[in-house]
Amino acid sequence: MSATHSYIMPTYSPQPISFTRGQGSWLYTADNTAYLDALTGIAVCGLGHCHPSVTEAIQDQAATLVHTSNLFHIEWQQKAAHSLCTAAGMVSVFFANSGAEANEAALKMARLYGYKKGFKKPKVIVMEKSFHGRTLLTVSATANPKAREGFFTLDSDFIRVPFGDIEAIKLAALENNEITAVFLEPIQGEGGLNTAKDGFNYLEQVQDLCNQQDWLFMLDEVQTGNGRTGKYFAYQHSNAKPDVLTTAKGLGNGFPIGACMVSGRARDLLQVGSHGSTYGGTPLGSRVVHTVYDILTNTDIMQNAVTEGNHIQHTLSHDLKDYGVTTRGHGMMIGVVLPESTDCSNLVDKARDEEKLIINITGSHVIRLLPPLNLKREETDQLIEKLTRLIKSALS
Numbered sequence: 001m002s003a004t005h006s007y008i009m010p011t012y013s014p015q016p017i018s019f020t021r022g023q024g025s026w027l028y029t030a031d032n033t034a035y036l037d038a039l040t041g042i043a044v045c046g047l048g049h050c051h052p053s054v055t056e057a058i059q060d061q062a063a064t065l066v067h068t069s070n071l072f073h074i075e076w077q078q079k080a081a082h083s084l085c086t087a088a089g090m091v092s093v094f095f096a097n098s099g100a101e102a103n104e105a106a107l108k109m110a111r112l113y114g115y116k117k118g119f120k121k122p123k124v125i126v127m128e129k130s131f132h133g134r135t136l137l138t139v140s141a142t143a144n145p146k147a148r149e150g151f152f153t154l155d156s157d158f159i160r161v162p163f164g165d166i167e168a169i170k171l172a173a174l175e176n177n178e179i180t181a182v183f184l185e186p187i188q189g190e191g192g193l194n195t196a197k198d199g200f201n202y203l204e205q206v207q208d209l210c211n212q213q214d215w216l217f218m219l220d221e222v223q224t225g226n227g228r229t230g231k232y233f234a235y236q237h238s239n240a241k242p243d244v245l246t247t248a249k250g251l252g253n254g255f256p257i258g259a260c261m262v263s264g265r266a267r268d269l270l271q272v273g274s275h276g277s278t279y280g281g282t283p284l285g286s287r288v289v290h291t292v293y294d295i296l297t298n299t300d301i302m303q304n305a306v307t308e309g310n311h312i313q314h315t316l317s318h319d320l321k322d323y324g325v326t327t328r329g330h331g332m333m334i335g336v337v338l339p340e341s342t343d344c345s346n347l348v349d350k351a352r353d354e355e356k357l358i359i360n361i362t363g364s365h366v367i368r369l370l371p372p373l374n375l376k377r378e379e380t381d382q383l384i385e386k387l388t389r390l391i392k393s394a395l396s
């Protein structure tokens with residue numbers, strides 16, 4: 001399985017396992033061993049692996065028309081845009097192919113907003129522990145020093161403040177007069193499954209300040225979007241409303257596509273010729289987006305994410321209280337917080353090999369759970385059982 005030489009650049013260190021098939025909440029190896037997937041390809045396959053409607057949409061569209069380019073009207077793109085903007089409460093969308101690209105569009109808009117105001121050096125406020133992608137501009141907005149090292153990141157474009165601290169943003173406003181936007185994740189995914197101390201009220205505080213200062217209020221919902229937290233978009237847990245909203249991961253349930261939506265102060269920023277993408281919003285990708293929208297809006301799947309997510313959090317925090325374990329998050333975006341001193345280095349391997357359970361660790365001692373939104377109760381109970389055994393054995 002692990003070849004001595006690989007022609008893949010060593011940017012990843014993959015686990016020594018390969019899956020050949022996926023169905024619903026389960027991944028299968030070639031010898032047909034089943035693994036319960038509480039990661040879903042990093043919050044991507046929210047509807048479960050190979051959801052029959054998504055598979056059918058891909059198969060049918062692949063046999064009809066895959067790509068024409070944006071030099072032509074694309075009916076599925078119009079449909080997908082309508083449905084996505086309806087779900088998000090936004091005015092229009094630019095389709096890209098990934099989260100980073102969606103965020104790149106957002107950050108370019110923040111610059112354009114400053115340009116229109118005659119700014120010399122527009123700056124965007126971003127958060128500590130943020131993750132926004134790997135293109136040069138998005139990695140510059142990202143906090144993690146390991147992701148930034150050696151790339152001459154555009155540090156002077158950004159002002160970094162602690163997540164959840166509205167006073168820190170107010171202070172930055174006093175010290176800088178060319179700020180154009182605040183850009184943040186409603187719940188930080190890669191940075192440790194962090195929620196703001198004021199919960200989603202924090203988003204309203206940030207928006208109020210953006211309104212006062214005439215800044216763009218920009219949300220990165222690449223991970224939190226598409227039902228992951230139990231609402232179509234996480235900001236909909238609040239009364240806030242972004243000017244710019246990006247999403248990707250769950251948008252195509254595994255088909256690579258991203259979206260950058262605008263409203264309010266950002267609605268007319270990008271015009272003909274100012275941005276583009278050869279692959280953005282192909283007939284195939286757009287039809288998948290529309291299909292995912294249909295499923296999310298016409299089933300009880302987001303309600304299920306809330307019910308099962310709450311069940312996971314309540315049960316784990318109750319049963320593991322004596323071990324110093326707490327939980328946080330919303331819907332099917334859950335952090336199981338182990339005591340800070342816990343050695344988590346072999347937890348992912350142990351979960352996989354001993355429990356046949358796929359998990360992920362973030363922020364050094366937080367188990368990140370991103371199960372399918374439509375996890376069935378008996379699967380939820382299996383997940384809880386496997387995790388409880390794993391954590392008890394790690395902490396005793």
Ligand SMILES: *Cc1c(COP(=O)(O)O)cnc(C)c1O
Pocket residue numbers: 098099100101103131132133134185189190220221222223248249
């Ligand atoms: C994953 C992620 C990205 C980057 O998405 P890619 O598709 O890997 O480019 C950006 N922002 C957030 C919040 C993410 O979780």
